[in-house]
Amino acid sequence: MSIIKSKNLVHEYIRRDEEGNVESIQVALDNVNLNVEPGQFISILGHNGSGKSTFAKHINALLTPSEGTLIVDGMNTSDDEYTFAVRQTAGMVFQNPDNQIIASVVDEDVAFGPENIGVPTEEIIQRVEKSLKMVGMYKYKSHSPNKLSGGQKQRVAIAGVMAMEPKCIILDEPTAMLDPDGRKDVLQAVHTLNKEKGITVILITHYMEEVVDSDYVFVMEKGKVFMEGKPREIFKDVKLLKEHSLDVPQVTQLAYELREAGVPLPECVLTRQELIDGLKAAKASGFVPNLSAFVEMQAAKEVSNAIDISGAKDKVLILDHVSYKYSPGTAYEVKALDDVSLSIKEGEFIGIIGHTGSGKSTLVQHLNGLIKSTDGVIYYRGQDIYDKDYDIKDLRTQVGMVFQYPEHQLFETTVFKDVQFGPKNQGLDEKEQIKRAYEALGLVGLPEEFYLASPFELSGGQKRRAAIAGVIAMKPAVIILDEPTAGLDPKGRDDILGMITEMHRKRGDTVILVSHSMEDVANYVDRIIVMDAGKPAFDGTPKQVFAHYKELEAMGLAAPQVTYVMNDLIKEGMAVDAGATTVEEAKASILKAFK
Incomplete structure (x- = not known):
């Protein structure tokens, strides 16, 4: 049985004037039909205003449908008697951890959720300890959250949701404000919970690299699901995603551009290792690119990008x-x-x-x-x-x-x-x-x-x-x-x-x-x-x-991802520029190495 099932889900934001008359109606969700199975790691993509966050708030019963239904673990979110149980089943982690950390000590903050749902004191102590250990924050249990970094705060927020023992965690852009290390820590903690505890995860993100290890991806636009499939099925259509204000992982973009330049690579490359293996196979096959048109294009681009700051050295x-x-x-x-x-x-x-x-x-x-x-x-x-x-x-x-x-x-x-x-x-x-x-x-x-x-x-x-x-x-x-x-x-x-x-x-x-x-x-x-x-x-x-x-x-x-790719290629014996930091630089260097 699906843990989350939406059927013809509609949500309208209605704006009224001071007399209560309707001024405008914005349709944020437009007949969304979507199923999530227990234990899946799901990613939801979409540009700003596509309806992603509105859908997430429905899963947690922060919003209820204008039309249609949303069922969470067998409970209809429109039914008031299930609201409390729905929020126990589906825990929400917001983009900014400061919005949901309320206590002055880490372990008290993590205990707040279980206390609120009436868990006995002895069990709360066990849940707090277990949750903090799961996200790697147990040694900070007596610290003030104010003294933690963004990534650490986000892990505390996740632990606070975990301590309520939900079947599902919804993360609404949890890494948007984090440095690379904090981003990596938070994602690692969430993947561990998914794999080891079987918790269903729904991740909303603008970072395409975070989507690669998902089981399934939904792409939203104008309140509808307009694409769905496994990450490889979604990211293979680079042009379509770009047309819809989205992107692909940097390594996927590099592989796509090399394919366009004639390099015989697999259709959709998602990881560094796949790209390295593909380039090694292309080199072994004796592939030689036609560089003349590419060199002319690069020269024109460099001229157009030139910035004149002569005399501006003060x-x-x-x-x-x-x-x-x-x-x-x-x-x-x-x-x-x-x-x-x-x-x-x-x-x-x-x-x-x-x-x-x-x-x-x-x-x-x-x-x-x-x-x-x-x-x-x-x-x-x-x-x-x-x-x-x-x-x-x-x-x-x-x-x-x-x-x-x-x-x-x-x-x-x-x-x-x-x-x-x-x-x-x-x-x-x-x-x-x-x-x-x-x-x-x-x-x-x-x-x-x-x-x-x-x-x-x-x-x-x-x-x-x-x-x-x-x-x-x-x-x-x-x-x-x-x-x-x-x-x-x-x-x-x-x-x-x-x-x-x-x-x-x-x-x-x-x-x-x-x-x-x-x-x-x-x-x-x-x-x-x-x-x-x-x-x-x-x-x-x-x-x-x-x-x-x-x-x-x-x-x-x-x-940047491409810098790691270039250093991996050097280890494989390819004469590429270790200092390439953009897709354009990496592409130029790899094509020259083939020549």
Whole structure:
């Protein structure tokens, strides 16, 4: 018998005015028919707004159907008498663990769920211990959750659901905010629970690599299931997925592009080992590619991608022996930055990476004076920003910050007013304010139909565009973006990063991108600063930095998938570029090695 079965499931979000009249109806789920068998590991894909999270909330009875039925372990979620039992059967882990961690000590937090459903005290103690051991967090049982990293918090959230002993766990983008190490830990814990305990897992994700080991995949669009099958069946149609705002694992993309270039590889490659084996077989067969058209295409691409920063070599920001402590002089003192000295030049596109707690966000918040260093000095265009006569308000219009959660910096009644606020705050006249707001909204590609809408009615990707427009309307010399693509679908991610890159080319701004995605950093930036234990561990081009992939792994980071592929190929005797960090670089190097 299916543990989850939806039949013609419909969900409508109804918006009403102050008198209770219906203003609009949005169909989020449109006749969804879907079955999940006990013990399966299921992944659900889809772009932002496709209905994935709405469906997940139905499984946990947080929402009930507008039409149709959803049965969980034989219980109809529309029947109020089953609500409590449904939530015991299907536990939910949200994207942000801070939204479901409530206690001040880890073991108390894990105990909260079982206590709530009336489990006897002795049994709660056993369940908490067992759950924490399952997710590898038992040694932290007496810690405060506030002192844990993002990945550790997420594992505690999973343990809290596990302690309720559900038959099914639903994870709604559980790794969106995590560094590579945290992502790996959380997925490992979930796969262990699935394999060893037979717990049904439903994973909603935008990371295609996380889907490869699933038993079955459902792809949603406009509230419907438009594709379903095993991972290999789903990822074989690369073009179709891209057309629907999705992506494939990087190794699958590389194999697909090599196949398009004539390399005799299997139809759908999902893992590094499959690609290595396929390339070895192609080499043994004596395959030689036709490189002439490819070389011409590469040369044209390099010319079009060239960014002219000649003459823009002045140092815009200098950090001179900067240190920072949180809660100095208390038992909770933490050294977040440790004697950091570095300089940032005009017109650079810089990526900052590091594990959770490495000091990335603390570092960038120093650059526009949101945090004042405990020791050391910061110079903006040669001026000490800590000088008593320095205008810190003016600095914040010159060094603009787009935060990780854009909804935290959107506040006006309309998008246009929100974007206009920065220039207004700079004391510009109304004509100039309006001109800059139009320019900025045009640059970020937000359609005019949204200009007079409330910013809180926008999708995640649209909110990010509005937040970025609000910063660039002030015409800052430096733009800092803290995880601007977290939680976005692949097309939304590429749109935002492509827009930032295009803006950087046109305007020559200095851009600083903080990211947990090694692939994004490799694809877009010119220079990477790796933070570890509050100080820069590496500083160089993507090729230079990702050459140290083993050291990066020891810091809780990783390299792009293709970097590992290239190093695997070198071990197999192929003369490829170990420093390739993008699909394009890897493809070019592999084709040349065949030649």
